[in-house]
Amino acid sequence: MDLRVRFAETDQMGVAHHAAYVVWLEAARVEWLRDLGLSYRALEDQGVSLAVTGLEVRYRAALRFDDRVRVEVRLEEARSRRVRFAYRLVRVDDGVRCAEATSVHVPTDRAGAATRLPAAWLEAIRPQVTATA
Amino acid sequence: MDLRVRFAETDQMGVAHHAAYVVWLEAARVEWLRDLGLSYRALEDQGVSLAVTGLEVRYRAALRFDDRVRVEVRLEEARSRRVRFAYRLVRVDDGVRCAEATSVHVPTDRAGAATRLPAAWLEAIRPQVTATA
Amino acid sequence: MDLRVRFAETDQMGVAHHAAYVVWLEAARVEWLRDLGLSYRALEDQGVSLAVTGLEVRYRAALRFDDRVRVEVRLEEARSRRVRFAYRLVRVDDGVRCAEATSVHVPTDRAGAATRLPAAWLEAIRPQVTATA
Amino acid sequence: MDLRVRFAETDQMGVAHHAAYVVWLEAARVEWLRDLGLSYRALEDQGVSLAVTGLEVRYRAALRFDDRVRVEVRLEEARSRRVRFAYRLVRVDDGVRCAEATSVHVPTDRAGAATRLPAAWLEAIRPQVTATA
Numbered sequence: 001m002d003l004r005v006r007f008a009e010t011d012q013m014g015v016a017h018h019a020a021y022v023v024w025l026e027a028a029r030v031e032w033l034r035d036l037g038l039s040y041r042a043l044e045d046q047g048v049s050l051a052v053t054g055l056e057v058r059y060r061a062a063l064r065f066d067d068r069v070r071v072e073v074r075l076e077e078a079r080s081r082r083v084r085f086a087y088r089l090v091r092v093d094d095g096v097r098c099a100e101a102t103s104v105h106v107p108t109d110r111a112g113a114a115t116r117l118p119a120a121w122l123e124a125i126r127p128q129v130t131a132t133a
Numbered sequence: 134m135d136l137r138v139r140f141a142e143t144d145q146m147g148v149a150h151h152a153a154y155v156v157w158l159e160a161a162r163v164e165w166l167r168d169l170g171l172s173y174r175a176l177e178d179q180g181v182s183l184a185v186t187g188l189e190v191r192y193r194a195a196l197r198f199d200d201r202v203r204v205e206v207r208l209e210e211a212r213s214r215r216v217r218f219a220y221r222l223v224r225v226d227d228g229v230r231c232a233e234a235t236s237v238h239v240p241t242d243r244a245g246a247a248t249r250l251p252a253a254w255l256e257a258i259r260p261q262v263t264a265t266a
Numbered sequence: 267m268d269l270r271v272r273f274a275e276t277d278q279m280g281v282a283h284h285a286a287y288v289v290w291l292e293a294a295r296v297e298w299l300r301d302l303g304l305s306y307r308a309l310e311d312q313g314v315s316l317a318v319t320g321l322e323v324r325y326r327a328a329l330r331f332d333d334r335v336r337v338e339v340r341l342e343e344a345r346s347r348r349v350r351f352a353y354r355l356v357r358v359d360d361g362v363r364c365a366e367a368t369s370v371h372v373p374t375d376r377a378g379a380a381t382r383l384p385a386a387w388l389e390a391i392r393p394q395v396t397a398t399a
Numbered sequence: 400m401d402l403r404v405r406f407a408e409t410d411q412m413g414v415a416h417h418a419a420y421v422v423w424l425e426a427a428r429v430e431w432l433r434d435l436g437l438s439y440r441a442l443e444d445q446g447v448s449l450a451v452t453g454l455e456v457r458y459r460a461a462l463r464f465d466d467r468v469r470v471e472v473r474l475e476e477a478r479s480r481r482v483r484f485a486y487r488l489v490r491v492d493d494g495v496r497c498a499e500a501t502s503v504h505v506p507t508d509r510a511g512a513a514t515r516l517p518a519a520w521l522e523a524i525r526p527q528v529t530a531t532a
Contacts, residue, residue, distance in 0.1 A: 004293075004296075006289060006292065006293050006296075007144060007145070007150075007292050007293075007296065007306070008144060008150050008152055008288075008289040008292055008293075010144045010145040011140060011141060011143045011144065011145070012140070012143040012144070012145065012146075012147045012148075012198055012443065013145075013443075013448050013450070013507075013511075014145045015145075015511065017140075017141050018421065018451040018454065019141055019418050019421040019422050019425075022274075022417065022418040022421055023272060023274040023418050026272065026273050026274055026418075027270070027272050027273075027274075030270075030272075030273065030332065039332070040273070040332070041330075041331055041332040044331070044411065044412075049412050051412070051458070051461075052417040052458055053457065053458050053459075054455075054456070054457050054458065055417065055454070055455065055456045055458075056453075056454065056455045056456075057453070057454045057455075058452065058453050059450070059451055059452050059453065059454075060452075062450075062511050064307075065145055065307055065310070066296070066305070066306070066307040108412075112412075112414070112461050137426070137429075139422060139425065139426050139429075140425050140426075140429065140439070141421075141422040141425055141426075145310065146310075146315050146317070146374075146378075148378070151288065151318040151321065152285050152288040152289050152292075155284065155285040155288055155407075156285050156405060156407040159285075159405065159406050159407055160403070160405050160406075160407075163403075163405075163406065163465065172465070173406070173465070174463075174464055174465040177278065177279075177464070182279050184279070184325070184328075185284040185325055186324065186325050186326075187322075187323070187324050187325065188284065188321070188322065188323045188325075189320075189321065189322045189323075190320070190321045190322075191319065191320050192317070192318055192319050192320065192321075193319075195317075195378050197440075198440055198443070199429070199438070199439070199440040241279075245279075245281065245328050273410060273411070273416075274410060274416050274418055276410045276411040277406060277407060277409045277410065277411070278406070278409040278410070278411065278412075278413045278414075278464055279411075280411045281411075283406075283407050285407055331411055
């Protein structure tokens, strides 16, 4: 997924604020699922969320306002009760790798309790799992 | 309500981003209600929200990271189907008025349809209405 | 400019939070300028910002997570010391007009003092001014 | 540092969005430094930033709108070219530990290049280093 750094996402250091990356990871996850034919909105409408339980980001190079960023998504683990994604953020114009990240998710129901990922989702994403880079 | 400008709320102009003010108005509204003994969280738990239908902000002086800001709240209108607040943002350290704002709200139910403000709320807030400054 | 409502932009009412719209207006402004061949990033790099001095939003219909939103931008006023934009937010899938907005801007220098819009910018945007709808 | 979960920080799952925690960590860091007599704003004004190069968050229990959150800050490492903080987020009303986090920082100059932490800062924070919990 490609996006542009928004002005509102910059801070007074003149670069994208580190919390903005976390929002981009999520947006890229949603697009990655859509590319597989899976609607995260539909999952939420069924009452299942992929709650984030862990997050790691390594920031390597700053991104500036209006930079185009490619967020590459990779699925590292897909179980009915735990899913893990890995990400690479690349600045489109020069190919510089700006950040890497992982996020761990637990399927939860409307009450926030752990639940199982619907079988159809698990079947759809499991073949996408790739070994850690 | 007093708050500090967070670093994440700044932008590359070196000042608080104009969208951050909108979040502060909301936080100040919640505190203003709490001071009256009204919990906005409890209202939401009952299924009633004060959906924002109109917003106006006039920005007069920039706020910087770590500035202390006082958000003064005033109720301008309180009807069962429409509530309007006015705000003044003052920088605490020098008393400079940095912004003014108004917000208009319509009580809505969980489905997002217009509803009436609970009678107890209306009774509690109505005496607070003051004429436009 | 078209965008998708991000999950992070929703709130517990299940719709896009009203402050997110303010960020979208800005992103759409930047794209509108880019379509004219004007880089807002380059303007900032020259030391000139279009500081927001006024903002009005009228919210008409809620937007949900993953909704596609078209932000239509129109220039209402273009003077060397004051620029005003108007906006319409339309949900792409059903054409519903979800919000309207205006923003007023004053060119400022790095110190935040009012300045003049560079002549090249004024010439480029002035022919785009359209009467209030 | 104590704060309240803002409405704008919730998402449609009805809890605080995971990116909001990252903003809270930063706010708590700034207060922790202030308690030591160090102004992060003054450091920035001198041209030195504590750029975030690494971030880890483990989310344990959800936080809701209006919950009071205590962010406990601990310094784990303080060198002239690298600083690491650890955090615990505790819900004030019931003492539940809701999240833990660490952040790694590199002092950078205005151009974003790595630099040394001013000696006065290093002397002030070094005695605060505590072993990993």
